[in-house]
Amino acid sequence: MGFLQGKRALITGIASQRSIASGIAEAMHREGAELAFTYQNEKLKSRVEKAAAECGSDIVLPLDVTDDAQIDACMEQLGKRWDGFDILVHAIAFAPREAISGQFLDGLTRENFAIAHDISAYSLAALAKAARPLMAGRNGSILTLTYLGAERALEGYNLMGVAKASLESTVRYLACNLGPEGTRVNAISAGPIKTLAAAGIAGFRKILGHVEENAPMRRTVTIEDVGNVATFLSSDLASGVTGEITYVDAGYNIIG
Ligand code: 0WD
Numbered sequence: 464m465g466f467l468q469g470k471r472a473l474i475t476g477i478a479s480q481r482s483i484a485s486g487i488a489e490a491m492h493r494e495g496a497e498l499a500f501t502y503q504n505e506k507l508k509s510r511v512e513k514a515a516a517e518c519g520s521d522i523v524l525p526l527d528v529t530d531d532a533q534i535d536a537c538m539e540q541l542g543k544r545w546d547g548f549d550i551l552v553h554a555i556a557f558a559p560r561e562a563i564s565g566q567f568l569d570g571l572t573r574e575n576f577a578i579a580h581d582i583s584a585y586s587l588a589a590l591a592k593a594a595r596p597l598m599a600g601r602n603g604s605i606l607t608l609t610y611l612g613a614e615r616a617l618e619g620y621n622l623m624g625v626a627k628a629s630l631e632s633t634v635r636y637l638a639c640n641l642g643p644e645g646t647r648v649n650a651i652s653a654g655p656i657k658t659l660a661a662a663g664i665a666g667f668r669k670i671l672g673h674v675e676e677n678a679p680m681r682r683t684v685t686i687e688d689v690g691n692v693a694t695f696l697s698s699d700l701a702s703g704v705t706g707e708i709t710y711v712d713a714g715y716n717i718i719g
Contacts, residue, residue, distance in 0.1 A: 465495030466698045471545050475501045475526060475590070476554025476608075477511050481658045483608055484554035485514055486686025487693040492518040494694050496550065499541060501526035503555075528555055528586035538593045547597045550697045553590055553607040556583040556660060562622035564665035570621060579622045584629035591637050591648070603646040604697040607634060608653055608689075609708060611716055619665040631708055638706030647705035649696050654684040654712030679714030 472491050476484035477500060488498055499522035502511035508523070515523045522544050526537045541548065558579035562570035587607050598605075612620030613627035631650060638648040655661060655670050664670075674683050692711045695701055710716050 465493060466700055467491055467550075467694060468495035470496045470550055470698070471499070471548040472496045472550035472552060472697065473499045473501070473541065473548055473594070474552045474554075475528075476552070477502070477514050478507055478659050479510065480514070481656075481686065482554065483653060483656060483658060483686050483689050484552060486688075486690035487552055487554065487606075488514060488518055488690075490687070490690030490694040491550070491552075491697070494698070496694075498522070499524065499544070499548070501537060503527050528582060528589065531589075534589055534593045538597060542597055545597070547601055548594075549598070549601050549603045551590060551594050551598065551603070551605045552693065552697070553587045553605065555586055556608070556623065556626070558583065558621075558623045558626065560663050563663060564619055564621075567616075567621045575622055576625075579626040580629055583623065583626040584633055587630060588633050588637060591641065595641070595644075595646075598646050599641075599644040601645065602699060602702065604701070605637065605641070605646060605648045606693055606697055607650045609634075609650045610655075611652060611712070613652075623664075634708070635706045642705055647701070649701075649704060649706070650708045651689060651692055651696070652708050652710045652712060652716065653689050654678070654710075654715055656684060656686060656689070658686075674713065674715050677715070677718060678712065679718065682713050684711055684713050 474488045498518045498520045500515045501524050502508045512523050524537045559575045562575040609627045612624035634650045689711050
């Protein structure tokens with residue numbers, strides 16, 4: 464029996480089979496969780512439906528996190544299928560391309576700053592708030608994805624690094640707020656993985672090579688590596704863990 468048997472999980476952020484959220488969904492399905500999925504736009508709908516079907520799910524809901532009405536509708540629709548749920552996976556981030564290349568100030572505008580923070584950080588808090596009535600009192604888990612660029616000034620990560628710092632702080636405040644009702648909130652800081660979002664980051668191939676040569680494990684991580692840790696953190700095995708940033712990066716963050 465899998466260690467997520469009896470748990471229900473809502474998975475956001477699938478854009479392709481290579482998405483980190485796809486690796487998480489696969490691992491959670493393997494461990495016995497019942498899954499529901501969201502898709503950002505019509506272009507992604509059929510892809511997400513396919514991913515859902517592979518996990519035995521027919522719950523596939525639209526969700527663009529920039530739209531308050533869609534956030535509310537998503538939880539309302541989910542509430543019609545499930546009287547409550549246990550796991551929320553937030554695997555969503557976006558910054559305009561010019562804000563994640565070149566020098567930090569090159570792509571800095573008020574609008575780019577707002578977009579990056581809105582989609583990459585505010586959305587976690589907004590989803591946690593909207594999901595609260597369905598998740599309270601169930602030993603639930605909210606999990607998001609962050610990157611080392613939140614705490615180090617990494618070349619080219621720029622505005623996304625600032626948004627990830629906001630996201631990590633949001634994890635801690637949410638953990639304090641929701642802890643009394645049994646909901647844990649954590650983040651995985653994943654090493655670089657070639658996904659659609661990563662393709663937008665200037666010099667990404669160079670970053671992968673650098674990690675392969677220098678990480679303690681001399682390799683990059685996979686969406687399976689991240690999926691397995693996500694599954695653990697969302698399970699009752701991690702019942703004492705909240706407000707934490709867990710690195711799944713082949714040890715890269717510990718080197719100088
Ligand atoms: O190296 C990497 N790939 C790392 C990714 C290292 C460490 C962390 N992460 C994070 C990302 O920052 C993100 O938070 O993992 C999370 C998942 O990213 P991913 O799996 O790398 O990327 P991808 O497969 O592109 O999925 C992210 C998706 C979007 O994809 P695109 O490429 O179409 O922007 O986030 C979704 C969208 O489907 N997304 C949204 N969902 C709802 N509403 C929105 C939105 N407004 N914007 C983006």
